Amino acid sequence: MGGTGGARAPRGRPRSERARSAVLAAAAELLASGGARAVTMEAIAARARVSKSTVYKWWPTRGHVMLDSLASVAGGTPADPDGEAAGAPLADALTAQVGALVRTVRDTPAGRLVTGLVAAAQTDPGIRTALDERWVRPRRAACARLLHDAVARGELRPGTDVAAAVDQLFAPVYHRLLLGHRPLADDLAATLVRQLLDGLRDRRGRPDQDR
Amino acid sequence: MGGTGGARAPRGRPRSERARSAVLAAAAELLASGGARAVTMEAIAARARVSKSTVYKWWPTRGHVMLDSLASVAGGTPADPDGEAAGAPLADALTAQVGALVRTVRDTPAGRLVTGLVAAAQTDPGIRTALDERWVRPRRAACARLLHDAVARGELRPGTDVAAAVDQLFAPVYHRLLLGHRPLADDLAATLVRQLLDGLRDRRGRPDQDR
Amino acid sequence: MGGTGGARAPRGRPRSERARSAVLAAAAELLASGGARAVTMEAIAARARVSKSTVYKWWPTRGHVMLDSLASVAGGTPADPDGEAAGAPLADALTAQVGALVRTVRDTPAGRLVTGLVAAAQTDPGIRTALDERWVRPRRAACARLLHDAVARGELRPGTDVAAAVDQLFAPVYHRLLLGHRPLADDLAATLVRQLLDGLRDRRGRPDQDR
Amino acid sequence: MGGTGGARAPRGRPRSERARSAVLAAAAELLASGGARAVTMEAIAARARVSKSTVYKWWPTRGHVMLDSLASVAGGTPADPDGEAAGAPLADALTAQVGALVRTVRDTPAGRLVTGLVAAAQTDPGIRTALDERWVRPRRAACARLLHDAVARGELRPGTDVAAAVDQLFAPVYHRLLLGHRPLADDLAATLVRQLLDGLRDRRGRPDQDR
DNA sequence: GGTTAAACGAGACGGTACGTCTAGTCTTCGG
DNA sequence: CCGAAGACTAGACGTACCGTCTCGTTTAACC
Numbered sequence: 001m002g003g004t005g006g007a008r009a010p011r012g013r014p015r016s017e018r019a020r021s022a023v024l025a026a027a028a029e030l031l032a033s034g035g036a037r038a039v040t041m042e043a044i045a046a047r048a049r050v051s052k053s054t055v056y057k058w059w060p061t062r063g064h065v066m067l068d069s070l071a072s073v074a075g076g077t078p079a080d081p082d083g084e085a086a087g088a089p090l091a092d093a094l095t096a097q098v099g100a101l102v103r104t105v106r107d108t109p110a111g112r113l114v115t116g117l118v119a120a121a122q123t124d125p126g127i128r129t130a131l132d133e134r135w136v137r138p139r140r141a142a143c144a145r146l147l148h149d150a151v152a153r154g155e156l157r158p159g160t161d162v163a164a165a166v167d168q169l170f171a172p173v174y175h176r177l178l179l180g181h182r183p184l185a186d187d188l189a190a191t192l193v194r195q196l197l198d199g200l201r202d203r204r205g206r207p208d209q210d211r
Numbered sequence: 212m213g214g215t216g217g218a219r220a221p222r223g224r225p226r227s228e229r230a231r232s233a234v235l236a237a238a239a240e241l242l243a244s245g246g247a248r249a250v251t252m253e254a255i256a257a258r259a260r261v262s263k264s265t266v267y268k269w270w271p272t273r274g275h276v277m278l279d280s281l282a283s284v285a286g287g288t289p290a291d292p293d294g295e296a297a298g299a300p301l302a303d304a305l306t307a308q309v310g311a312l313v314r315t316v317r318d319t320p321a322g323r324l325v326t327g328l329v330a331a332a333q334t335d336p337g338i339r340t341a342l343d344e345r346w347v348r349p350r351r352a353a354c355a356r357l358l359h360d361a362v363a364r365g366e367l368r369p370g371t372d373v374a375a376a377v378d379q380l381f382a383p384v385y386h387r388l389l390l391g392h393r394p395l396a397d398d399l400a401a402t403l404v405r406q407l408l409d410g411l412r413d414r415r416g417r418p419d420q421d422r
Numbered sequence: 423m424g425g426t427g428g429a430r431a432p433r434g435r436p437r438s439e440r441a442r443s444a445v446l447a448a449a450a451e452l453l454a455s456g457g458a459r460a461v462t463m464e465a466i467a468a469r470a471r472v473s474k475s476t477v478y479k480w481w482p483t484r485g486h487v488m489l490d491s492l493a494s495v496a497g498g499t500p501a502d503p504d505g506e507a508a509g510a511p512l513a514d515a516l517t518a519q520v521g522a523l524v525r526t527v528r529d530t531p532a533g534r535l536v537t538g539l540v541a542a543a544q545t546d547p548g549i550r551t552a553l554d555e556r557w558v559r560p561r562r563a564a565c566a567r568l569l570h571d572a573v574a575r576g577e578l579r580p581g582t583d584v585a586a587a588v589d590q591l592f593a594p595v596y597h598r599l600l601l602g603h604r605p606l607a608d609d610l611a612a613t614l615v616r617q618l619l620d621g622l623r624d625r626r627g628r629p630d631q632d633r
Numbered sequence: 634m635g636g637t638g639g640a641r642a643p644r645g646r647p648r649s650e651r652a653r654s655a656v657l658a659a660a661a662e663l664l665a666s667g668g669a670r671a672v673t674m675e676a677i678a679a680r681a682r683v684s685k686s687t688v689y690k691w692w693p694t695r696g697h698v699m700l701d702s703l704a705s706v707a708g709g710t711p712a713d714p715d716g717e718a719a720g721a722p723l724a725d726a727l728t729a730q731v732g733a734l735v736r737t738v739r740d741t742p743a744g745r746l747v748t749g750l751v752a753a754a755q756t757d758p759g760i761r762t763a764l765d766e767r768w769v770r771p772r773r774a775a776c777a778r779l780l781h782d783a784v785a786r787g788e789l790r791p792g793t794d795v796a797a798a799v800d801q802l803f804a805p806v807y808h809r810l811l812l813g814h815r816p817l818a819d820d821l822a823a824t825l826v827r828q829l830l831d832g833l834r835d836r837r838g839r840p841d842q843d844r
Numbered sequence: 845g846g847t848t849a850a851a852c853g854a855g856a857c858g859g860t861a862c863g864t865c866t867a868g869t870c871t872t873c874g875g
Numbered sequence: 876c877c878g879a880a881g882a883c884t885a886g887a888c889g890t891a892c893c894g895t896c897t898c899g900t901t902t903a904a905c906c
Contacts, residue, residue: 012881013871019883037334042861051884056863118389119330123248132392140392147411157413161402163393164383165411168403171386172378178329178389181343181351182374191372192379199410200358200376202368223850224902230852253892262853267894434855435897441857459756464887473858478889540811541752545670554814562814569833579835583824585815586805587833590825593808594800600751600811603765603773604796613794614801621832622780622798624790649878675866684879689868 015058022048023055027062027069028109036116039066063120063127066113070135074110090150091193097143098169099189105177106184115178140166156197168196226269233259234266238273238280239320247327250277274331274338277324281346285321301361302404308354309380310400316388317395326389351377379407444470445477449484449491450531458538461488485542485549492535492557496526512572513615519565520591521611527599528606537600562588590618655681656688660695660702661742669749672699696753696760703746703768723783724826730776731802732822738810739817748811773799801829 026047030038041062045052059065105111114135121128143166150156169192176182237258241249252273256263270276316322325346332339354377361367380403387393448469452460461484467474481487527533536557543550565588572578591614598604659680663671674695678685692698738744747768754761776799783789802825809815 009873010881011873011879013873013883015882035334040861041863049884051886052863053865053885054883057882115333119333122326122330122389123246128391132390136390136392154413156411160411161406164399164402165406167383167386167393168379168407171382172375174386174389175378175382178333178385179343179347180339181347182378188375191375195372195376196379196407197411199412200367200371200408201410202365220904221850222848222904224852224904226851227902251892252894262855263894264854264896265852268851431899432855433853433899435857437856457756462887463889467858471858473860474889475859475891476857479856537755541755544748544752544811545668550813554812558812558814572833576835578833582833583828586821586824587828589805589808589815590801590829593804594797596808596811597800597804600755600807601765601769602761603769604800610797613797617794617798618801618829619833621828621834622789622793622830623832624787652878673866674868684881685868686870686880687878690877695867 016054019048019050019054020058021072023050023059023065024069024072027065028073028113031066031069031112031116032109036112036119039116041065061120061124061127063117063124064130066117066120067127067130067134070110070113070117073108073113074104090146090155091197093146094143094169094193094197095189097139097146098173098192101139101170101173102184102186102189105173111177114174118174118178136170140170143169165196169193227265230259230261230265231269232283234261234270234276235280235283238276239284239324242277242280242323242327243320247323247330250327252276272331272335272338274328274335275341277328277331278338278341278345281321281324281328284319284324285315301357301366302408304357305354305380305404305408306400308350308357309384309403312350312381312384313395313397313400316384322388325385329385329389347381351381354380376407380404438476441470441472441476442480443494445472445481445487446491446494448472449487450495450535453488453491453534453538454531458534458541461538463487483542483546483549485539485546486552488535488539488542489549489552489556492532492539495530495535496532512568512577513619515568516565516591516615516619517611519561519568520595520614523561523592523595524606524608524611527595533599536596540596540600558592562592565591587618591615649687652681652683652687653691654705656683656692656698657702657705660698661706661746664699664702664745664749665742669745669752672749674698694753694757694760696750696757697763699746699750699753700760700763700767703743703750706742706746723779723788724830726779727776727802727826727830728822730772730779731806731825734772734803734806735817735819735822738806744810747807751807751811769803773803776802798829802826 023044026044027039030043030047039062041052041055044050044062044065045055048055055065059068105114114131117127117131117135121131144162147156147160147162147165151158151160151162172192173184173188176184176188234255237255238250241254241258250273252263252266255261255273255276256266259266266276270279316325328338328342328346332342355373358367358371358373358376362369362371362373383403384395384399387395387399445466448466449461452465452469463474463477463484466472466484466487467477470477477487481490527536539549539553539557543553566584569578569582569584569587573580573582573584594614595606595610598606598610656677659677660672663676663680672695674685674688677683677695677698678688681688688698692701738747750760750764750768754764777795780789780793780795780798784791784793784795805825806817806821809817809821
């Protein structure tokens, strides 16, 4: 039975933490300085002062390096809203979630990492699922829970398609990040939340006539 | 002005239509068979039985080939809704627009072309703007006009952010296309339109309290 | 009959003579300066200011580069002895042949090229046969003819194994070149010829008792 | 001090005989199955179920492994001829020596080991000298002694260059082994000895006219 | 009918990065 | 101290595309 003995000391030379973090940093720096095109395995290895074989040993493709780099840059799952925002109005809680995403992809290296990863995901299905599971899904989950609870307590309509609703809050952020057709403005999060919760229809002076 | 005489016949050998269409077809076929990774200038030229120089002469990058290929596959701007749908309820008109996009990217080669182009756009700003101008913007425009008119005639709230609203209808489609976290279901368009127009809030039995 | 019409004008960009000779020169220089170990495809390309693809396009392995380099360094087949040496005593003609080989492999870059090629031949059968056909065999041939003619005119014994005899003249040169156990002395050729033609046995004062 | 003097009992774990022989066997097997190219330190270690560090600890290069492998395969110095063949005719003694070499390199793994070692010797001077001292020289020595004694007792000419003569007997064997231009026939040894001892000249019916 | 001009086909070229391989070295644990 | 395990640096391997180039060969419109 255990003790600390659970994980025996591994046999050979231990993995170099220095190499690991240098690679992730190098990837982020290259992305920042030269764009996605500059992030090659060769350049990563050179910049991190690490041999190419070491990079390939731990990350099969550049996409996987970027995935880990993204994780190390933007931390793990974002703070759970329950602590502070419990009891706060739904709109505020949602706005906080979406706003956090907007600021992260707009103001930190995470933004270019995400665009690079979406690009890589179009070629590599492994990247696609990993990006979904490790980045997109955790952020959607908190939001989806808020919506689900609101439906349960009758604040939102019973027939609400929560997944679609989450997309209507998050997807515009990614869309603008990827296409650049509109800026990622500060009030974007609030606007998206307001329009989705209250709807676009003008109901002044008339009864609610839904469905 | 004009007449047919305006443009004199150009001097040298005329551009080969055969080469042009063969290249665009080759790009689409390669994309369909081997994924974005298979669409290389070399492969396009080989498959189209055209020399590499000819390809480079008319299209600077593989992204530009895919752009033209997309145009030739999915036609130009989608049918303007004014003809048939004038007077139709707003919701139906919007659903038609979004639904057309869903079916196009899900059921035709245009889908993979778009994902490949979004990926290329992350590297090449020229692709990014061209993709926006030639594919995304025309589709957004029809939808934006519908919303704008509805605001003007008082059907939608005065303060509506039309650009954000359009994103809330279209972005989820691209998001699912790129990430694949949810299927592009048949009723997606209707759901998106309904939730956005009517809002998520349950207003049964209470007065409209917006703003 | 043929005329100039035989070789059609080649299509496409013509092969660069500059690249060809630069590669062969680079291989010889590298061999001279750094030994066989230094002759890598990468180094050849770098030194010749030629792209690696170009080297690989024309020479499949480093061995083939060395083969051509050897040919360009040491010319084609050595001068045929018939001109000057016709009528000269057999021993002198043979000594000239063997002596030429000794001087070539000892005093010119051809020596290291040959050792490198013999090494490569142990791994690559293609090199083995090419080295035999393009370097060893032509040199053996002249010598073999001399011996064969001498047998025909009765100067040498009827049962002579010419191939073995040629080996007894040339192989010691290669052996010393490869192993270095003995120097390639100036009089080596003469010694080899004398000992083989006259035999080692001391016959002073006794009749020939062969066989 | 001293104690038992001589060889102190070595500290620590003694060297593993199992590792030593497994490495030598692995080298020979790899050579037999995949040719010289297959004999890499990596493959040797893997096949011998021994860690790479252990191999490097005892043998600095693959050449040295092959050297020891050769020694273990082909035994040490060949049987000294004095025992059985003392008094036998010179030609028979020489033929026995050369014939033994022919059979060894043709019919046992030693052949490929020797070719591999000659190749390695072109790159590594250490291999070159070791190969000479441990393989070539011992075999030459016995032969050289036979010739030297024969000169001393007047059977061979006084001016005989013994080193060159030995080369004229052995070098053809190595030459054919390395180049493969002629087979290593069963009667090769006898032919080489006969032609060298008796000379190629046809002396029937005329006096010896040497020198 | 000859000239001119541009597109086209073929393919060699200098590059860059790929992903794999081998050589050696180094670092830890266990016998 | 030896051996096992295995991570590490270094660098060549052979391949694939890139985008450019240099030719010779059409295919027209023009004079």
